[in-house]
Amino acid sequence: MSEAPRVAATFTEAEPLLAALRSLREAGIDRLTVYSPVPLHEAEALLPRQDSPIRWYALAAGIAGCVGGFALCIIATRFFGLTVGGKPVVSWLPFCVIGFELTVLIAGLATMGTVFLYSRLYPRSVAEDYDPRFSVDTFGISVQCEDDARGKVADLLREAGADEVRGGAEPAG
Amino acid sequence: MPATAYRQVNEEILQAVRMPSRRYLGLLALLAGGMGWAALCFAYQVMTGMGVTGLNLPVGWGTYITSFVFWIGIGHAGTLISAILYLLRVEWRTAVARAAETMTVFAVMTAGLFPLIHLGRVWVVYFILPYPNTAHLWPNFRSPLVFDVVAITTYLTISVLFWYLGLIPDLAAVRDASTGRKRWVYGVLSVGWQGANDQWRHYLRAYACFAALATPLVISVHSVVSWDFAVGIVPGWHETIFPPYFVAGAIHSGLAMVLTLLIPLRSVLRLKAVIQPRHLEEVAKLIIVTGLMMLYAYAVEPFMAWYGGDLVERQSVVLRATGPYAPYFWTMTALNAVLPLALFRKRVRTSLVALFAIGLLINVGMWLERYVIIVGSLANDFMPSAWFTYRPSWVELSIAVGAGCFFLFMLLVTLRVIPAVAVSESKPEPRLAEESAG
Numbered sequence: 001m002s003e004a005p006r007v008a009a010t011f012t013e014a015e016p017l018l019a020a021l022r023s024l025r026e027a028g029i030d031r032l033t034v035y036s037p038v039p040l041h042e043a044e045a046l047l048p049r050q051d052s053p054i055r056w057y058a059l060a061a062g063i064a065g066c067v068g069g070f071a072l073c074i075i076a077t078r079f080f081g082l083t084v085g086g087k088p089v090v091s092w093l094p095f096c097v098i099g100f101e102l103t104v105l106i107a108g109l110a111t112m113g114t115v116f117l118y119s120r121l122y123p124r125s126v127a128e129d130y131d132p133r134f135s136v137d138t139f140g141i142s143v144q145c146e147d148d149a150r151g152k153v154a155d156l157l158r159e160a161g162a163d164e165v166r167g168g169a170e171p172a173g
Numbered sequence: 174m175p176a177t178a179y180r181q182v183n184e185e186i187l188q189a190v191r192m193p194s195r196r197y198l199g200l201l202a203l204l205a206g207g208m209g210w211a212a213l214c215f216a217y218q219v220m221t222g223m224g225v226t227g228l229n230l231p232v233g234w235g236t237y238i239t240s241f242v243f244w245i246g247i248g249h250a251g252t253l254i255s256a257i258l259y260l261l262r263v264e265w266r267t268a269v270a271r272a273a274e275t276m277t278v279f280a281v282m283t284a285g286l287f288p289l290i291h292l293g294r295v296w297v298v299y300f301i302l303p304y305p306n307t308a309h310l311w312p313n314f315r316s317p318l319v320f321d322v323v324a325i326t327t328y329l330t331i332s333v334l335f336w337y338l339g340l341i342p343d344l345a346a347v348r349d350a351s352t353g354r355k356r357w358v359y360g361v362l363s364v365g366w367q368g369a370n371d372q373w374r375h376y377l378r379a380y381a382c383f384a385a386l387a388t389p390l391v392i393s394v395h396s397v398v399s400w401d402f403a404v405g406i407v408p409g410w411h412e413t414i415f416p417p418y419f420v421a422g423a424i425h426s427g428l429a430m431v432l433t434l435l436i437p438l439r440s441v442l443r444l445k446a447v448i449q450p451r452h453l454e455e456v457a458k459l460i461i462v463t464g465l466m467m468l469y470a471y472a473v474e475p476f477m478a479w480y481g482g483d484l485v486e487r488q489s490v491v492l493r494a495t496g497p498y499a500p501y502f503w504t505m506t507a508l509n510a511v512l513p514l515a516l517f518r519k520r521v522r523t524s525l526v527a528l529f530a531i532g533l534l535i536n537v538g539m540w541l542e543r544y545v546i547i548v549g550s551l552a553n554d555f556m557p558s559a560w561f562t563y564r565p566s567w568v569e570l571s572i573a574v575g576a577g578c579f580f581l582f583m584l585l586v587t588l589r590v591i592p593a594v595a596v597s598e599s600k601p602e603p604r605l606a607e608e609s610a611g
Contacts, residue, residue, distance in 0.1 A: 013603070014603035015603075032370075033369050033370060033371070034369065034370040035367060035368050035369055035370075036368055036370070036373070037179055037346075037368060037597060037600060038179075038597055038600045038602060038603070039373045039376075039377055039597075040370070040373070040603070041602075043370055044370060044373075044374060047370055049371075050374075052374050052375045052377075052378035052379075054375055054378045054379050054382060055378060055381075055382055058382045058386070072303060072314070073314040076303050076311040076312065076314055077311070077313075077314060077315075079309060079311055080309065080310070080311040080313070081309075082313060091315055094314065094315040094316075094320070095314060095315075097320045097323070097324070097393075097397060098314055098319075098320065098323055100389075100393060101320075101323045101324050101327045101390075101393070102323070102327070104327055104331060104386050104389070104390045104393075105326070105327040105330060105331065107382070107386055108327075108330065108331045108334055108335075108383065108386050109330070109334070111334075111379050111382045111383060111386070112334045112338065112379070114375075114379070115338065115375050115376060115378075115379035116364070118371070118375045119366075119371060119372040119375045119376060120365065120372075121341065121364040121365055121366065121372070122364055122365060123360070123361040123364055123365065124364075124365040125360075125365070126365060126367050127367060130367050132349035132350075133349075134349075134367065134368050135183075135342070135345050135346040135348075135349045135368055136179060136180055136183045136346065136349065136350075137177075137179035137180045137183070
């Protein structure tokens with residue numbers, strides 16, 4: 001299935017971009033991507049999905065790492081059978097160090113893995129409507145919409161103060 | 174208007190990502206020479222045996238372990254600045270964070286070389302790893318030395334991941350400013366970063382997670398390193414103050430290294446407008462705090478020896494101040510605990526020459542501190558008949574200096590191919606009218 005066409009706009013200021021976002025959301029359009037050279041928390045508040053599940057993955061991985069760390073120590077000491085002179089073979093206190101380190105290690109690896117997965121970070125070309133100025137000083141919006149809505153979306157973007165609007169013309173015929 | 178300011182930030186920082194001058198390349202060649210000589214010395218040690226070092230009973234740990242503890246400590250400032258100060262929302266950290274994080278990564282790598290070098294039979298290093306084997310040999314997970322392996326591996330992994338995560342938006346900025354093959358390379362490294370809202374949301378959450386994970390980790394790592402000593406019964410080592418004392422010392426030396434490196438680098442990389450004297454002054458203020466902690470620890474050690482009433486412990490303290498390592502002891506005390514007091518004067522804190530000199534001298538002092546703790550304690554233990562004065566051999570000194578060359582080489586190369594200051598973090602948040610800001 002091919003992707004819906006996109007209308008893209010660029011802004012040199014964040015303020016008109018936020019105004020455009022508000023207009024688009026009021027018009028019931030929610031397939032939006034905002035590009036910015038810095039994190040734009042105000043835009044996040046206007047967009048449909050607002051939370052990132054990464055911390056939950058980190059927590060789950062941390063718990064798994066902690067359990068794994070203790071399990072590693074317990075299994076290794078039981079297999080090894082080192083003479084400990086009447087002291088407990090499974091000595092919890094020193095194992096806390098390994099448990100803690102593996103908590104951090106596995107949580108960190110999971111955090112990195114999930115941020116790559118959720119942000120779709122892998123060596124690839126940038127999106128067609130991406131403008132290299134987005135990493136410098138320009139803000140952008142890309143709107144996915146049906147062909148018959150492109151004109152309306154482009155008008156909303158222009159009204160909000162977009163500097164450039166691309167893909168706004170509806171296809172002939 | 175942010176556009177102009179944002180463009181200026183990009184231009185000021187990204188201009189440093191370029192082919193270095195001949196003098197810079199000459200310095201790199203010199204450092205590569207130092208590394209090569211150290212590699213030859215290491216090969217000689219492997220072929221001949223550990224007899225080429227100055228190590229002998231009862232001093233089994235010398236220059237290599239001293240350097241290991243020193244370099245692990247150097248890494249701590251980077252994590253303090255990138256993680257702890259991030260969680261505390263300290264504004265000035267941005268200017269120095271990237272260089273400090275890069276320093277952390279290579280300092281930990283440098284530190285990691287020393288246990289391998291010290292091992293002697295380096296080809297059996299895998300014995301320390303837990304894996305099922307026919308001999309049923311497993312690492313002893315009650316040993317601080319095994320704690321060390323796990324802690325350092327975790328620290329290196331988390332530091333590299335945290336550093337790389339912070340780099341991704343900046344690598345995309347380099348990609349967008351490049352053409353040709355350079356654009357392709359940075360395109361691969363920036364893994365398709367576009368600054369999209371979804372990416373920023375997950376990125377910020379992940380960054381905060383890493384900061385939260387790295388904060389207790391950095392405290393744990395040098396605590397674990399200190400247990401290598403404190404868990405032993407050697408007089409001069411067996412002290413409960415060691416974990417906080419080592420952590421404070423680690424941050425002290427790391428911050429001093431930040432000053433030592435950043436003061437020349439801001440000129441060489443033409444980043445004077447971004448890394449300003451006020452940022453270095455803030456680092457100096459942190460050094461006052463860690464310096465006072467060192468002063469406290471240096472005062473508590475003899476007090477506890479006296480108060481504890483253990484004769485051998487008392488003797489160890491007296492020998493530190495009067496024995497064969499006394500010159501090093503007094504030098505380290507002066508450089509680590511007394512010299513930083515000069516930073517209370519604003520005139521000193523704002524003089525780059527003074528800051529550079531103090532940073533350099535604290536680093537010398539911190540290396541000597543580890544030497545005095547490790548070697549001084551082992552050399553004069555319970556049995557006077559076994560006392561032995563250790564002196565490092567030329568092989569040990571060559572390898573220690575070569576490792577320093579490796580650290581500097583890697584740092585200088587890396588700071589030419591990545592933005593030495595975080596580009597996206599250096600940009601101020603856009604100013605919005607109250608209505609827009611919600």
